[in-house]
Amino acid sequence: MRTLTEGARGLGLRPEFVDTLLELPAVKGLDFLEVAPENWMQIGGRKRDQLDRIADRYPLVAHGLSLSIADTEPLNTAFLRDVARFLDDYGIAIYSDHLSAARDSTGYLYDLLPVPRRAENLPYLAGRIAQVQDFTGRRLVLENISAYYRYPGEMTEGAFFAELVARSGCGILLDINNAYVNARNHGTDADAFLRALPSEAIVYYHIAGHLELADGFLLDTHGTPVADAVMALAGKAWALHGARPLLLERDNKVPALDVLLADLGYIATAVDEGRHVLA
Amino acid sequence: MSSPETAAPPAMAMEFAGFCRAARTIGSEIYGQLLRENVADVLRASFPLFTGGIGSAALDAAIEAFIQRHPATRPQFHHIATEFLLFAQRQLVLSPQQIALLEYEWALLAAEIDPASVPPASTDVDRLSLNPTARLVLLQFDPARPAVAGDAVDRPHAIFRTASHQVLTLPLTLPDCLLVEHVRAKEAAPLVGLFDALMPCCSAVELQTSLTRGLVCGLFCPSQRPSETPHETDRSC
Numbered sequence: 001m002r003t004l005t006e007g008a009r010g011l012g013l014r015p016e017f018v019d020t021l022l023e024l025p026a027v028k029g030l031d032f033l034e035v036a037p038e039n040w041m042q043i044g045g046r047k048r049d050q051l052d053r054i055a056d057r058y059p060l061v062a063h064g065l066s067l068s069i070a071d072t073e074p075l076n077t078a079f080l081r082d083v084a085r086f087l088d089d090y091g092i093a094i095y096s097d098h099l100s101a102a103r104d105s106t107g108y109l110y111d112l113l114p115v116p117r118r119a120e121n122l123p124y125l126a127g128r129i130a131q132v133q134d135f136t137g138r139r140l141v142l143e144n145i146s147a148y149y150r151y152p153g154e155m156t157e158g159a160f161f162a163e164l165v166a167r168s169g170c171g172i173l174l175d176i177n178n179a180y181v182n183a184r185n186h187g188t189d190a191d192a193f194l195r196a197l198p199s200e201a202i203v204y205y206h207i208a209g210h211l212e213l214a215d216g217f218l219l220d221t222h223g224t225p226v227a228d229a230v231m232a233l234a235g236k237a238w239a240l241h242g243a244r245p246l247l248l249e250r251d252n253k254v255p256a257l258d259v260l261l262a263d264l265g266y267i268a269t270a271v272d273e274g275r276h277v278l279a
Numbered sequence: 280m281s282s283p284e285t286a287a288p289p290a291m292a293m294e295f296a297g298f299c300r301a302a303r304t305i306g307s308e309i310y311g312q313l314l315r316e317n318v319a320d321v322l323r324a325s326f327p328l329f330t331g332g333i334g335s336a337a338l339d340a341a342i343e344a345f346i347q348r349h350p351a352t353r354p355q356f357h358h359i360a361t362e363f364l365l366f367a368q369r370q371l372v373l374s375p376q377q378i379a380l381l382e383y384e385w386a387l388l389a390a391e392i393d394p395a396s397v398p399p400a401s402t403d404v405d406r407l408s409l410n411p412t413a414r415l416v417l418l419q420f421d422p423a424r425p426a427v428a429g430d431a432v433d434r435p436h437a438i439f440r441t442a443s444h445q446v447l448t449l450p451l452t453l454p455d456c457l458l459v460e461h462v463r464a465k466e467a468a469p470l471v472g473l474f475d476a477l478m479p480c481c482s483a484v485e486l487q488t489s490l491t492r493g494l495v496c497g498l499f500c501p502s503q504r505p506s507e508t509p510h511e512t513d514r515s516c
Contacts, residue, residue: 038355044394044412046444066354072287072295079354104299107350110317110359113299113310121291148309151294 003093004032004059004204008245009268012063017257018050029265032059034247037095038066041086055090061204061247062087063173064097066108069128069142070115071101080135087136094203096141096173099161114147117160126167133170141171141203144193146178146210146220150186157182158196165201172197174241175206176234177226177249181218190233199241207234207267208249223252226267234271243272303347318342318359325360326384328425333377341371360388376428379419386414386438391446399442400497406467407494408502409459413439415451422448441497449498454481454489458499467502 004010008031021027033054040051054060064083068076087095100112115121132140142164144157154160161172174197183190209224226248234246248264255263287295302310319342323330330338341363348370351362364385367373373381395411418436420429435451437459451459457477462468474486481489493499 039357042394043392044396045391045440047392048394049444065356068354072292076354101295102354104296104303106299106303107352108354108362109299109302109314109346110321110351110356111302111310111313113295113302116291116294118291120288124287124291127285148313149298151298 004061004245006243006245007268007272008032009264010034010061010245010247011260011264012247012249012251013051013054013060014251014254015047016254017260018054020257022050022053026057027261029261030058032061032245032247034061034063034249036065037062037083037086038064041082051090060090060092061094061245062090062092062096063143064095065112066102067097067132068100068102068108069097069132069140070099070125071103073103073105075128075131077135080132084136087138093138094141095136095138096143096171096203098145099142099164100145100147112145114145114149114151116151117154117157118151119155119163122160122163122167125164129164129168129170139169139171139203141173143173143175143206144178144182145175146181146218148185148219156188156193156196158193162196162198165198170201171203172201173204173206174202174237174244175208176237177206177208177210177230178220180227180230180233181210181220184216184218191236194233194237194240197241202241202244204245204247205234205237206247206249207231207271221252222249225263231267231270234267235274238271239274246271306343314346315339315342317356318345318363321356321359322363325357325388326363326381329377329381329384332380332426333373341367341373344371357392360385376420380425383416383418383422383425383438386416387446387448390414390438390440391444393440397440397442397497398500400495401501402491402494404470404494404499404501406469406502407462407473407490407499408467409462410437410439410441410498410500413437413498415459422450437498439498447496447498449496452485452489454485455493455498457481458486458489458493462499 009029010032011030013033013035040047098112101115102108102111102113129140144161164170165172179190179193182188207226207230208222209226211219211221211224213219246268248260248267250260301308302314305311306315345363345366349362349366353362364381367378367381390412393412397410397412416436416438417433419431419433420427422436435456437449437451440446457480461473461477474483477486
C-alpha cells in the first residue's frame with residue numbers, strides 16, 4: 001500500500017477525463033486519485049481496464065457512497081466483503097464513506113441522508129463502525145455530509161463527530177465545502193464546527209464547489225469552481241488542524257483535465273500559504 | 280470503547296423512518312426531489328431509448344412509483360438501472376414494446392460492465408466457448424433502429440462485449456443458434472466432431488460460415504481443455 005504525504009493533492013477519478021489521464025505520463029502535482037468503490041468493483045470491460053492502468057500510476061484512496069453506516073438496518077455484509085476485496089486488490093489503505101444513511105426498512109434510497117445526532121445513538125454507531133473496521137481491516141474514515149434537514153434538538157455536528165471518534169476510533173474526512181454549506185443553510189458556526197473536531201483524527205480534506213439558489217440556499221453540487229468563502233474556511237482548517245492530503249471533487253460540469261489540475265494547484269497552494277485565511 | 284450495539288435505538292429508528300417516509304412520499308420536499316433526480320439521471324443515462332420514448336409524464340410517474348414502493352436491495356448507484364428493471368417487469372403498466380426496449384438496454388449495460396474477462400478473438404482454435412459476457416435475447420425490433428416498432432416476430436440475437444470492449448448486438452441465424460446451444464451445453468467444446476453433431480440440421484457450409492463469423496466478431500472464444508483451465512478441479516473419483 002502506498003501512503004500519502006501531508007501535502008499530497010488529489011482529484012476524484014471521473015470517466016470524463018480518465019482517457020486523457022491515461023494518455024499522459026504521471027502528472028506532476030497530482031499525487032493521488034479517489035475512487036468510489038461501488039462504481040468500479042465487480043465491473044469488467046473498459047472501466048476495469050482503465051482502473052487497472054490508473055492504479056499502476058497513482059496511489060488510490062477509496063471513498064464510498066453506499067455503506068449507509070448510520071441506517072437502522074443490519075449492515076450489508078455482502079457489500080462490505082466486496083468492498084474489502086476491492087481495497088485489497090488495489091492496495092488501498094484509506095477507505096472512507098459518509099456519516100449518513102442510504103437505506104430505510106423498505107430498501108436503498110440512493111442518496112446521503114442525514115440521521116439524528118443524539119447522544120443515545122452513539123454506542124450503536126460506534127458498534128457499527130467497529131464491525132466495518134473488522135471487515136475491511138482498516139480504520140473507517142467518515143465524511144461530514146451536506147445535510148439539508150436538521151432533526152429538532154439534535155447535537156451540534158462538531159460535538160457529535162468528536163464523540164463518535166472518541167468512542168469508535170474512526171477517522172474524519174473533513175469536507176470543507178460541506179461544512180460551509182451546512183453553516184450557511186442552517187445558520188450555524190462553521191468555525192465552531194472546525195474547532196470541535198479532533199485534529200489527530202482528520203485523515204484528509206475534501207474541497208468542492210456548490211450552487212447558490214435564488215433564495216440563497218446552497219446545494220452541494222460539485223459542479224462549480226470552489227467559492228472564495230470555502231477557500232477561506234479551508235485556510236482556517238489548515239491553521240487549526242494542519243496540512244493533510246487535499247482532494248478537489250468535481251462531479252458535474254466537469255471541465256478539461258488541465259483546468260481541473262490548474263484549479264487544484266491554485267487551491268492547494270493558496271490554502272497552504274495561508275492566503276485565504278480571513279482575519 | 281463501548282460494546283457494539285446490534286440494534287438501533289428504537290427512538291432513532293422511529294425518527295429516521297419518519298424522515299425517510301417523507302422523502303419517499305413527498306416529491307416536493309428537498310430530499311424527495313433529490314431522490315427523484317438521482318433516479319432520473321441514472322435512468323436517462325442507462326436507458327436513453329426507453330426514457331426518450333416513454334414521455335416525461337409517464338417517466339415521472341414510473342419514478343414516483345419506484346421510489347415509493349420498490350424495496351431496492353443493491354446498494355450501488357449504477358444498480359438503480361437493475362432495480363428499476365425488476366420493478367418495471369413486476370409492477371409497472373408498460374406496453375410489451377416498452378418492456379422489451381428496457382430489457383434490451385439493460386442487456387447492453389450488463390454486457391458492457393460484466394466482470395468476466397473476454398479473450399482476444401481468434402479463428403485458430405481447437406476448442407470453443409461462448410463469449411462469457413453474452414446474453415441471448417429475442418427481439419421484435421431491429422436493434423439498428425430500436426425506436427421503430429417491430430413486426431411482433433421474435434428474432435434471436437446475442438449481445439456481448441468484445442475483447443476490445445465494444446458491445447455488439449448480433450442477429451442469430453439458425454446455424455448460429457445451433458452452434459450457440461452446442462457450445463453452451465459443453466464446456467470448452469472441441470471443434471472435432473462439432474459439425475457432425477449439428478449436420479443433420481444444417482449444411483457444413485452454413486455451419487462453417489456461422490462459426491467463422493462468430494469467431495471473428497467475438498461471439499465464440501478460444502477455449503482451453505477443461506483440465507487446463509486455472510480453476511478446474513480434479514473430478515475423478
